[in-house]
Amino acid sequence: MVAKTRRKKRLERSIKVRCEGLYALSSWSEIAYLMAPRVLLILGLLVIPFYVDMYWQRVLCSAGIYALLALSFDFLAAYVGLVCLGGALFIGIGGYIAGLLNHYFHLSPFVTIPIATIVGAAISTLVLIPCLRLRGIYFAIVSFMLPLFAVYIIIALNVFGGTEGISALDTFPSISLELYLILAAVLAALFAIRRLVNEDMGIILRGVKDNDQAVRASGISITAYKIRAVFMAALLGCFGGAYLGHLYGWLGISLFAMDFSILPIAATVMGGMGSLVGPVLGAFILTPMSEALRGFGQLRVVLYCLILIAFMVYKPEGIMNILQRKYHQFEKWEEV
Amino acid sequence: MAESPILEVTELSKFFGGVQAIMNVSFALAPGQILGIIGPNGSGKTTLVNLISGFVKPDKGSVFFKGRNITALQPHKIANLGLTRTFQVMRPYHSLSAFKNLIVPLNSPRVKRSSAGKLGDIDAVAIDILEEVGFERDARVPYKTAGSLPLGYLKRLELGRCIALKPEVIICDEVFSGLSMSEITSLIPLLERLRMEGITLMMIEHRLRELFRLSDRVVVLAFGRKIAEGTPDEVMNNRTVKEAYLGTETKV
Numbered sequence: 001m002v003a004k005t006r007r008k009k010r011l012e013r014s015i016k017v018r019c020e021g022l023y024a025l026s027s028w029s030e031i032a033y034l035m036a037p038r039v040l041l042i043l044g045l046l047v048i049p050f051y052v053d054m055y056w057q058r059v060l061c062s063a064g065i066y067a068l069l070a071l072s073f074d075f076l077a078a079y080v081g082l083v084c085l086g087g088a089l090f091i092g093i094g095g096y097i098a099g100l101l102n103h104y105f106h107l108s109p110f111v112t113i114p115i116a117t118i119v120g121a122a123i124s125t126l127v128l129i130p131c132l133r134l135r136g137i138y139f140a141i142v143s144f145m146l147p148l149f150a151v152y153i154i155i156a157l158n159v160f161g162g163t164e165g166i167s168a169l170d171t172f173p174s175i176s177l178e179l180y181l182i183l184a185a186v187l188a189a190l191f192a193i194r195r196l197v198n199e200d201m202g203i204i205l206r207g208v209k210d211n212d213q214a215v216r217a218s219g220i221s222i223t224a225y226k227i228r229a230v231f232m233a234a235l236l237g238c239f240g241g242a243y244l245g246h247l248y249g250w251l252g253i254s255l256f257a258m259d260f261s262i263l264p265i266a267a268t269v270m271g272g273m274g275s276l277v278g279p280v281l282g283a284f285i286l287t288p289m290s291e292a293l294r295g296f297g298q299l300r301v302v303l304y305c306l307i308l309i310a311f312m313v314y315k316p317e318g319i320m321n322i323l324q325r326k327y328h329q330f331e332k333w334e335e336v
Numbered sequence: 337m338a339e340s341p342i343l344e345v346t347e348l349s350k351f352f353g354g355v356q357a358i359m360n361v362s363f364a365l366a367p368g369q370i371l372g373i374i375g376p377n378g379s380g381k382t383t384l385v386n387l388i389s390g391f392v393k394p395d396k397g398s399v400f401f402k403g404r405n406i407t408a409l410q411p412h413k414i415a416n417l418g419l420t421r422t423f424q425v426m427r428p429y430h431s432l433s434a435f436k437n438l439i440v441p442l443n444s445p446r447v448k449r450s451s452a453g454k455l456g457d458i459d460a461v462a463i464d465i466l467e468e469v470g471f472e473r474d475a476r477v478p479y480k481t482a483g484s485l486p487l488g489y490l491k492r493l494e495l496g497r498c499i500a501l502k503p504e505v506i507i508c509d510e511v512f513s514g515l516s517m518s519e520i521t522s523l524i525p526l527l528e529r530l531r532m533e534g535i536t537l538m539m540i541e542h543r544l545r546e547l548f549r550l551s552d553r554v555v556v557l558a559f560g561r562k563i564a565e566g567t568p569d570e571v572m573n574n575r576t577v578k579e580a581y582l583g584t585e586t587k588v
Contacts, residue, residue: 200439200443200458203429203432203436203439203440203443204439204440204443206429206431206432207429207432207437207440210427210428210429210430210431210432211427211428211429213391213411213423213427214423214427214428214429214440214497215412215440216391216410216411216412216415217389217391217411217412217415217420217421217423217497217498218412218415218420218440218441218444218497218500218501219412219415219416219420219441219444219445219446219447219501220412220440220441220443220444221410221412222412
């Protein structure tokens with residue numbers, strides 16, 4: 001008697017060639033096959049706001065900010081090898097610059113946000129440059145400490161509104177504007193970074209992650225490339241910060257809150273490290289979930305942590321990588 | 337030496353704590369030569385490569401490349417001058433396909449300057465270089481992720497990474513190690529062709545037979561010191577070299 005066992009067999013769908021960046025499109029159905037997930041994501045983000053009330057629309061706005069942070073975290077961690085916990089630094093610097101420009105110079109949000117994005121990213125990068133020679137956990141620790149540093153400077157010197165912050169900043173004229181501004185920013189950032197990591201610049205950055213010695217031996221300054229990468233990641237975060245300041249019409253030290261550094265990591269772990277779209281998805285799941293769990297009070301954090309631990313232990317590849325595999329492969333049982 | 341040396345090392349020393357990794361080592365490399373560096377394990381060969389290519393700063397002594405002192409320069413600056421190296425431990429950019437690995441050196445200032453923006457399709461250039469180092473053209477190998485390639489291909493990829501930079505000197509840190517006899521015999525013509533193209537090679541090796549066949553001169557290191565230098569024949573018959581490898585004869 002032969003024991004019959006079954007095993008699951010995975011087969012690649014023919015169109016997805018296993019080598020990177022090589023596709024053969026020969027029919028509309030194949031184009032549709034490749035476009036479907038992208039269209040689904042874009043339409044999903046644009047349509048969902050119609051079906052929820054004002055409160056949840058606001059939640060989507062902050063989910064968008066976290067999505068930008070998660071994207072910038074994933075880009076730096078999975079493609080440059082810098083584990084940057086400086087989300088709060090980016091948000092804080094971006095938020096303060098936009099808020100101060102609005103408060104003291106009465107510039108409209110549509111002027112302050114671009115300025116805060118670019119100037120804020122430049123400042124954040126300058127602050128992080130001395131730490132760029134650190135690797136792995138050391139860079140993570142320093143980037144995590146910098147926001148705390150900024151908070152205590154503001155409190156100790158009592159500048160920029162001190163502990164109170166500055167309120168009554170200009171807000172956006174309408175909820176649909178603030179909603180679609182952030183959603184458009186998330187989509188633009190997502191597709192831009194996806195493109196970037198496959199361009200020469202992105203290839204070099206991935207080289208830095210895999211083996212920085214070989215990059216140096218190839219005549220390329222790794223510091224110069226890391227600086228550019230940090231600047232790009234900071235652009236996303238500072239935009240989020242500037243937007244956040246105008247969203248609530250308020251700036252204060254809680255712009256440097258640890259949530260902005262931690263939640264993006266959670267979103268990235270949940271969504272799938274290195275998939276770029278995964279972290280965005282993760283942020284759009286985790287932020288509303290944390291709102292929905294508000295009723296549980298402090299227990300909320302416990303539930304939150306449990307979900308995260310479950311993901312890390314049982315599905316370390318993350319939602320997006322699983323979905324991607326399911327989409328690109330047939331699975332069938334066969335008898336052995 | 338008739339020609340002035342392309343690479344010259346003078347009285348180089350490096351200590352790691354109390355350990356003398358390299359002690360007063362001097363030698364010179366004539367253009368177009370193949371120089372072999374041999375020595376027992378732990379004799380400081382890889383440290384020497386790191387010192388010359390700028391990855392480790394020496395405590396004493398200097399390195400001159402084409403008459404210019406490059407001792408204090410950073411590795412990427414040295415590479416841009418035309419001196420590059422392979423690594424003993426193969427760590428390709430494993431998530432990238434083989435030919436994408438070469439996109440990195442092809443974006444270096446040196447290549448951009450020399451091609452004056454007329455590099456054309458950079459991917460095609462990369463695949464040409466891979467063919468040059470022995471990857472089958474049109475086969476799927478160049479498109480496979482580097483992490484999935486066998487060691488023989490990785491060694492070729494590493495040489496390809498150096499060639500992409502259009503260097504004048506390549507320091508090969510144990511390219512033969514871990515390869516089978518047939519893989520080594522297929523690599524040797526490639527190295528000889530590089531020499532024909534005017535690239536000066538400095539080869540750190542443990543495979544003495546193949547190295548002696550290739551090199552014009554050989555430097556022998558033991559415990560961080562240079563104990564012999566000469567043509568392969570001279571070195572092979574040198575008493576101190578035999579002792580360093582096999583130990584001394586003593587009467588019991």
